[in-house]
Amino acid sequence: MTLANTTTVLPSGALAERLLGASTEGFWSWDSAHNLFTDHRQCGLLLGASSDVTGAGFSVENTYALSAMIADFSASDAPTFTAQLQLHYIDESLRWFQIHAVKELAKNFEEARIMGTLRDINDVKIAELTQAAVFQISEAAHTCTELEDLYRRIHHTIAALLPAKNLFIALYDRVEDVLSFPYYVDECDSPPESLSLGDA
Numbered sequence: 001m002t003l004a005n006t007t008t009v010l011p012s013g014a015l016a017e018r019l020l021g022a023s024t025e026g027f028w029s030w031d032s033a034h035n036l037f038t039d040h041r042q043c044g045l046l047l048g049a050s051s052d053v054t055g056a057g058f059s060v061e062n063t064y065a066l067s068a069m070i071a072d073f074s075a076s077d078a079p080t081f082t083a084q085l086q087l088h089y090i091d092e093s094l095r096w097f098q099i100h101a102v103k104e105l106a107k108n109f110e111e112a113r114i115m116g117t118l119r120d121i122n123d124v125k126i127a128e129l130t131q132a133a134v135f136q137i138s139e140a141a142h143t144c145t146e147l148e149d150l151y152r153r154i155h156h157t158i159a160a161l162l163p164a165k166n167l168f169i170a171l172y173d174r175v176e177d178v179l180s181f182p183y184y185v186d187e188c189d190s191p192p193e194s195l196s197l198g199d200a
Contacts, residue, residue, distance in 0.1 A: 024119060026118045027115075027118075028115070028117070029116070030074070030113055030114040030115075031112075031113045043118050065085070066087075070101065070114060070116075073101055074114060079103055080103075081099075081101045081102075081116075082101075084121065084125065092163060095122045097118055097119060097121060099117070099118055099119075100119070101115070102115055140154065148182075148183070151182065151183035152183075154169070154183075165185075165187055167185055168183060169184075172197075177197050179195045180194040181194070
């Protein structure tokens with residue numbers, strides 16, 4: 001699939017352009033006959049085409065993932081398609097989107113093109129995942145019999161919410177004035193010794 005980033009000038013003119021520019025939804029189409037993906041400017045902005053909007057470029061791997069998703073839909077018998085996906089940016093940030101697509105048929109009832117929207121649902125999705133994570137951690141606190149198991153469950157839950165390959169849990173002993181690290185996972189560094197804050 002060839003991806004072409006184009007700007008569509010709407011009949012309603014500059015006002016519509018400004019409204020779409022402030023939107024969290026982008027519009028796109030795929031011409032199956034010419035294997036060409038075309039998107040409105042806002043769709044490109046959502047994907048990170050402009051650093052003024054996202055502060056980060058769009059990862060090439062996700063371009064292939066997105067085009068493969070559309071191609072799979074084209075090959076199916078379904079008339080519409082809706083899915084949520086998490087897209088990666090080159091600065092390692094992540095955002096959640098919802099893609100919706102519908103097939104447009106030609107007069108001979110063969111697929112002419114696929115039209116769809118890409119909507120930024122990151123805030124709603126993060127709130128939903130955060131609520132689920134709080135519930136999972138609470139559940140783990142009541143079911144884990146060993147603290148090490150609880151710490152691992154907490155790490156696993158957080159990693160499902162945001163990038164967290166490295167994570168530590170620190171405990172402060174107010175009586176001894178000591179900071180300890182009962183759980184410490186780092187790709188490069190080994191766990192530190194307990195710190196006496198009075199000596200710091």
